[in-house]
Amino acid sequence: MATSTREKIIQLGDDLLRRQGFNAFSYADISKPLQIKNAAVHYHFPSKQDLAFAIAQWHKDIFDRFSQKMATKEPKDRLKTFLNFYHSIHLSEKVDIISAFATDWYSLRPNVQTEVQEFTELVIEWLTELIQEGLDLGQFRKIQNTRTTALRVLSSIFASTQLVRITSDQDFTRVKNSILEELLN
Amino acid sequence: MATSTREKIIQLGDDLLRRQGFNAFSYADISKPLQIKNAAVHYHFPSKQDLAFAIAQWHKDIFDRFSQKMATKEPKDRLKTFLNFYHSIHLSEKVDIISAFATDWYSLRPNVQTEVQEFTELVIEWLTELIQEGLDLGQFRKIQNTRTTALRVLSSIFASTQLVRITSDQDFTRVKNSILEELLN
DNA sequence: TAATTTACTTATTTACTAGTAGGTTTACAA
DNA sequence: TTGTAAACCTACTAGTAAATAAGTAAATTA
Numbered sequence: 001m002a003t004s005t006r007e008k009i010i011q012l013g014d015d016l017l018r019r020q021g022f023n024a025f026s027y028a029d030i031s032k033p034l035q036i037k038n039a040a041v042h043y044h045f046p047s048k049q050d051l052a053f054a055i056a057q058w059h060k061d062i063f064d065r066f067s068q069k070m071a072t073k074e075p076k077d078r079l080k081t082f083l084n085f086y087h088s089i090h091l092s093e094k095v096d097i098i099s100a101f102a103t104d105w106y107s108l109r110p111n112v113q114t115e116v117q118e119f120t121e122l123v124i125e126w127l128t129e130l131i132q133e134g135l136d137l138g139q140f141r142k143i144q145n146t147r148t149t150a151l152r153v154l155s156s157i158f159a160s161t162q163l164v165r166i167t168s169d170q171d172f173t174r175v176k177n178s179i180l181e182e183l184l185n
Numbered sequence: 186m187a188t189s190t191r192e193k194i195i196q197l198g199d200d201l202l203r204r205q206g207f208n209a210f211s212y213a214d215i216s217k218p219l220q221i222k223n224a225a226v227h228y229h230f231p232s233k234q235d236l237a238f239a240i241a242q243w244h245k246d247i248f249d250r251f252s253q254k255m256a257t258k259e260p261k262d263r264l265k266t267f268l269n270f271y272h273s274i275h276l277s278e279k280v281d282i283i284s285a286f287a288t289d290w291y292s293l294r295p296n297v298q299t300e301v302q303e304f305t306e307l308v309i310e311w312l313t314e315l316i317q318e319g320l321d322l323g324q325f326r327k328i329q330n331t332r333t334t335a336l337r338v339l340s341s342i343f344a345s346t347q348l349v350r351i352t353s354d355q356d357f358t359r360v361k362n363s364i365l366e367e368l369l370n
Numbered sequence: 371t372a373a374t375t376t377a378c379t380t381a382t383t384t385a386c387t388a389g390t391a392g393g394t395t396t397a398c399a400a
Numbered sequence: 401t402t403g404t405a406a407a408c409c410t411a412c413t414a415g416t417a418a419a420t421a422a423g424t425a426a427a428t429t430a
Contacts, residue, residue, distance in 0.1 A: 021288055024208040026387060040408055042389065102347035103206050103288040120351045148359045152341055155348050155360060159340030162287035166305045174333045175340060211417060225378055227419065
């Protein structure tokens with residue numbers, strides 16, 4: 001199954017958004033590598049905000065499939081997979097999609113903001129449930145309120161993808177391991 | 186002592202950088218409110234990168250003064266002041282200067298990157314020392330390696346200033362308190 | 371007092387930016 | 401075979417970006 005142009009635009013847009021930021025890339029940055037014209041991008045996504053919306057939607061879809069695939073695994077492994085996923089983000093010099101959108105929050109149209117909010121809530125809820133299950137099964141150690149713990153895991157990990165751009169690669173691994181140590185019994 | 190135009194440009198630039206991102210504001214956004222011409226901004230800062238450099242330097246100066254003023258206080262109070270400082274950032278709809286620079290990292294000139302790196306290392310070291318002192322005095326609880334703890338405090342708190350743009354104000358306070366609870370004996 | 375420097379302004383350039391109008395090709399359906 | 405719609409392209413507009421050149425008024429220095 002060949003990837004459609006529309007799909008390619010979304011993927012490249014996502015890449016640029018998370019590597020450079022929403023206001024730092026242009027339609028030309030998309031059309032050139034794909035060897036199509038600027039107007040072709042506008043054909044699929046009339047405005048840049050429409051593209052942003054599609055990217056947010058795309059992430060919701062991906063996360064949906066991810067969480068379904070993970071549903072059968074136990075909390076500990078789910079958490080590890082989640083953290084490893086962020087590790088790969090960091091290695092590709094990108095940042096997390098949530099923080100990418102957060103940075104450019106005030107340049108996003110309301111419907112894009114709503115989409116991002118829904119995606120974020122999805123992730124937080126998924127993490128909250130994961131932690132609750134981990135606690136119930138005795139795999140995790142109780143620290144605080146589960147949502148707070150979820151928020152701290154999420155913010156720690158995604159801040160790290162940013163912070164290590166400035167400091168060093170080692171610091172990411174350090175934080176990642178510390179999250180695991182903190183939670184695991 | 187009246188604030189010089191140069192100083193005003195830096196302050197407004199900092200504000201815009203942290204509210205909208207480096208690539209989302211223009212020289213016009215600075216010249217208009219200050220009621221000067223675009224070229225006047227270029228007089229003080231020939232290129233936008235020069236402005237970015239000055240903003241990074243400015244933060245180093247501020248942090249220097251801050252840490253000197255805090256030197257006599259005890260670790261617990263220093264940490265609280267630090268967290269409250271970030272709370273005020275969050276309330277003003279800005280993000281932390283480190284994450285603002287991190288987001289636009291790849292659009293920064295090498296000398297700006299170096300300046301930001303130095304500032305970040307300053308903050309991490311300050312936090313690391315604070316934690317070490319707190320441990321020595323028995324005010325803090327040992328969790329991990331002190332640098333790791335410092336990294337986690339920093340990343341948790343600054344990710345929160347971004348995350349709460351998307352979720353809710355409450356979530357910031359939640360994270361802030363959890364950091365304190367985790368460390369304090 | 372003359373020379374110089376600081377802190378600007380006016381006016382302009384070059385290079386993009388997102389976005390659009392209208393024409394063309396291709397594929398598929400009636 | 402004709403009609404139609406999807407997926408482009410060519411060519412363009414209007415606006416904005418950073419940056420610069422040249423000039424000026426006021427303050428500072430020699």
